[in-house]
Amino acid sequence: MPMNKSSLYKGCLEPIVLQLLQTHRRMYGYEITQTVKEITKGELQITEGALYPLLHRLEAKGLLEAEIQLADNRMRKYYSLTKAGKEKTKSAIGELQVFMQTLEHLINLKLA
């Protein structure tokens, strides 16, 4: 039975978005979904229903700041990291790496 990849990635969504914003300086919602799709060659697709609540939550917590600009005939909301957001990115990526190592260790143990 195929495993639902979305549920595997779910807990990693926050560090992924934070890291993307760290790399690209500022991005808008649709751009984030497409960039993730491109980088992962379609393996991971962030749904709108998961992305926007996350972006709004991070903005409310003061980790992201938003700037609204006119682009292509419409208003576009760009997100970028705040100082607190940059610090959070470091810790979130660090935690994710530790988690990945632990997971790898567990899987290798099972295979051995």
Added chain:
Amino acid sequence: MLMKEQIDYLFEFCETKGVRYYDVQVELVDHMANGIEKELAEHPGFSFQKALEVVFASFGHSDFAPLVIEKRKATKIYSRRLWWSIFRQQLTWPVTWAALGVFLFIYWQLVIHDNDFVFRVSLFLGLIALFAIVIGGRRLKGLQKRTGKHFLLTNLTGLNPMLAYGNMSINYLISTRWSYPGHFSSLVYGTMLFAFFLMCLAHYRTVRRLEKQVEKDYPEIFTVA
């Protein structure tokens, strides 16, 4: 690139799908417009409507209500954080000294006067709280009237001074219910008054800040109106 009429249609579409707030619509419209442009580029045979159906289906819901619920929660956190940061910013030396003066005056008055005076002071403070809410509410209604739009950002504004006032009065009544107001209850009441003045001021300043943020973020609707 989509035409202005198509963008306007997307705003109407959002409204029919449960999003009445302009600040939420703006982001959804841009997302859908990007998706539609991509669909039309990849499938030249697609109509605008067909592309919209495909893009809307990717949201995975029959309407945008779940997104609005989540956004409402985030906005609540945001406005509370803003209120709290304004409240803390007010704690500068001049404000602190002035508030301390008010506090000492009320404390002294409470100690030397009877319950009638306390009642009059409480009534006066209730009016201040009401004033802060009414003026703040009028400003936000004025914003809606000027633009013809609803904003989720200005829908919630931190801690309600009326609640703070009610809470403070109840606390005072409880503390004095079984005993004559003495130094301790007057001290507690005076401290609450100090916080209360700052709360009302923070409430009003939060409303002003949110109003200015809307003006900065969406200048296009102010120039049209």
